[in-house]
Amino acid sequence: MKWHSSIVVALLSASVVVNGIPLGTTSCTVKSQRKAWHTLTKDEKLEYLDAEKCLMKLPAKLGLPGTRTRFDELQASHAMQAEITHGVGAFLPFHRLLMHTHEYLMQTECGYEGTQPYWDEPRDAGKFSKSVVLDPDVGFGGDGVAPDNCIADGPFVGYMNGIGPGHLISDHCIDRKVNDVASQAANQSFVDQCYKLQNYSTAWPCMEGSPHSGGHGGIGAEMLNPISSPGDPIFYLHHTYLDKVWWGWQALNLPASVSEITGRNVQDPCAGFGGGLPWTGPNGTSPFPGWPNGTIPGCENDTTPVIPQSLPGDPGNVTTMNHVLNMFGIVPNSTVGDVLDIRNDFLCYEYV
Template sequence: MLSTPRRSPTMVRRSSIWLLCVLAQVATAIYLPISQSCTPDKTAIRREWGEMAPAERKSYTDAVLCMTRKPPRLSTAEYPGVRSRFDDFVATHINNTLHVHYSGLFLPWHRRFTWLWERALREECGYTGYLPYWNWPLWTNDLKKSPLFDCSETSLSGDGEYNPDEQPISGGNMTIPRGSGGGCVRCGPFKDLQIHLGPFSRDLTSFTEIPSPKFEYNPRCFNRSLNNFVTSHYNNETIVSRLLASTDIVDFQTVMDHWPPRPDGVLGVHGGGHFSLGATMQDLFASPQDPAFMLHHCMIDRLWAMWQSRDEKNRRYALNGTTNILNPPWGQPVMLNTTMEFGVLDRPRKVREVMNPTGYGLCYTYT
C-alpha cells in the first residue's frame, strides 16, 4: 500500500497562503464591480435633452417610434395587450411593479431597466446616441416652453387637448390641482401614438398581486396634462439640492419617494415627475407608455449616481428596504445578492451588478 508523504511546515504554509489568495480572488470577483473594461474612451455620456442638437433629439424619437412598430417578444396569447417591442417594456414594468416601487429595489431595478431600453434603441432601431435625461428644475414653471414638451418635431410631444372632466388628485392631506390638458396628444412626434395597456387603480394599499386589467388589450390615445404646479413644488432646484444633501440612503429614499404625500405637502421628486404629466404617466404600473418615462427615470438615476459618488465608501453599495411594495414587515430585505427579474428583456440580475454605472457591463456617466 502506498503511503501518503508527509508535508513539511513550509509546504503547509505555502498551501495556506495559496488558498488565501484564491479565496481573496473569489471574494473580489463576487463583491466588486467589473469595471476594468469601462475606460474613459468607452464610457457613454448621457446628456440633458436641451443639450442635444435638434437632429439628435429627432433621432431619439425616431428610434422610440421604431420600437412601437417592431413585433413583441412576449406572447400575445399570454399578454393580449402587448403589440410591439415598446409594449414588451411596458409589460415588464407591470410585471415587476409590486416589487420595484416604494421598495429597496426601486433604484437598482430602474437603473437596469433604463439601460436595457437604451441598448434596445441602439441595437434594434439604429439609434447612435445614448439615453437623455429630463432635468426637472430647468423647466419647473413652464413645461410647455421646454424643449421636451413644446410640441415641436424635436420634442417628446406636448400637452393633451383640454379635457373639462379631468379632476384634481387627492392623496394624504392634500389635493393636487389638475393640469392644463387631460386629453389626447395631437402634436409632435407622438401625436398618433396609441397605448395598449392599463389603466390601473392608484390604490396601492390593496395590491398583493397584479390587479385588473392585468395585460388586457385596451387601445386608446396617448394622454397628457402638463402640470406646472406639481413641477414647481416637487421638482425644483431646492428639492433636488436637498436630495443630494441626503445623509444616508434612508434619507435619500425619503426625499425621492413620498406617496401618499405627507401632511406638510411633500410628494417626492419621483412622484413629482410622474404627476406633472397627466394620466398616462401617473399610472404606476403602465407609466412607461409615456415616452417621457425613460428620461424621467434617467434623471433619477443621474441623481443617485451623483449621490453615490460623493461618498464611495458609505454610499456605493448602500441599500435599504425590502423586495415588496411599501416595504411590509414581512418583506425580504434587499441585499447585494438579491435577484431582480426582467422577463424577456434580460436574464435575472443580482443587485450588486447595477450599483455602479461603470461596472458589470454598464459603462456610462452624465453631464
C-alpha cells in the same frame, strides 16, 4: 450595453464578479455619455425620437399581456411588477436597469447610435408646459387635449397603447395632463434635501418622493400612473433624470453607495411612494389634486403591509445585493449588485 461581452471581460480580469458581470473593474475605459435633452442637437433629438418610434413598430416577442411591440414589452416589465419595484429598496436599481434596457434595445434593435438622454427637470420646474421636451417637431409633442387628454401632436400621436391605465389591459392613446404646479416638485431644492441624507435607507425614500414625483405629476395622466407610466415615452427621459439624481447622491457617498443596499422588499402601500415619505409638493402641499399631503386615500388608519407577489427576489424583507431585478426575458435578469455602480463594465456610462 454589454450583456455578451461582459462575460468575456469577467474571464480576463480579476475583479469582483456578480452573476457573471464584473463590478468596479478597469475594463470600462470609455464611458458612454448621457446628456440632457435640451443640449442635444436637432439631429440627435430626431435620431432618439426615431429610435423610439422604431421600438413602437418592432413586434413584441414575449407574449406579455397587452403587448404588441418591443416598446410595450418594456412597459409590461414595469406594470407587471410595479408593487415590488416601487416603495422598496430596489426602486432605484430596477429603474436604472429599465433605462439601460431601453437604451440597449434602441441601440441593438433600432440602430440608434446615441445614448439615453435625460430631462434636466429642475430647469423646467414649475413651467413644464413650456419645456422644449414637449416641442411638437423636435420633442415628445405637447399636452393632451379634451375630452380624453390624448396627445394631439408630436411623433407619438396616434400610438395605440394596450397596457393601462394601471393594470388594465385596454387600448388607449398616450394621454397627458400637464400640470405646472405639480412640476414644482422637480425643483432642485428637493434634490438638495435628499443629498443631505447620507444613508440609503433614508435617501431612497426621499428621492422616490420628490424629485421623483415632479416628472410624473408635472406631465400627468399616463405618466401619473405608478403602474403603466412607461406608456408615455417621456417616462424614459424622466427616469434617466432620476437615475442621474441617484448617481449624484452615490458620488457624494462613495464607496458605501456602490457596495451596499438596504430597504424593504415588501411595499407598504400606505407609506406613500418611497415609503415613510409622502409625495410632497412645494411648501409641503400635495402635488396631486385629491391627495392630501401625507395621506393616501383609504390608508388613513391602515398599517397593514401588502404581501409581495412571488417573483424572483430575496427571501425575507430586506433588499440585498443579490436581489433579482426581473426583466421577463427582454434581457437577462440582473441583480441589485450588478447596477449599483454606473462605472462598472456592465453599465459603463456617465452623466454630463
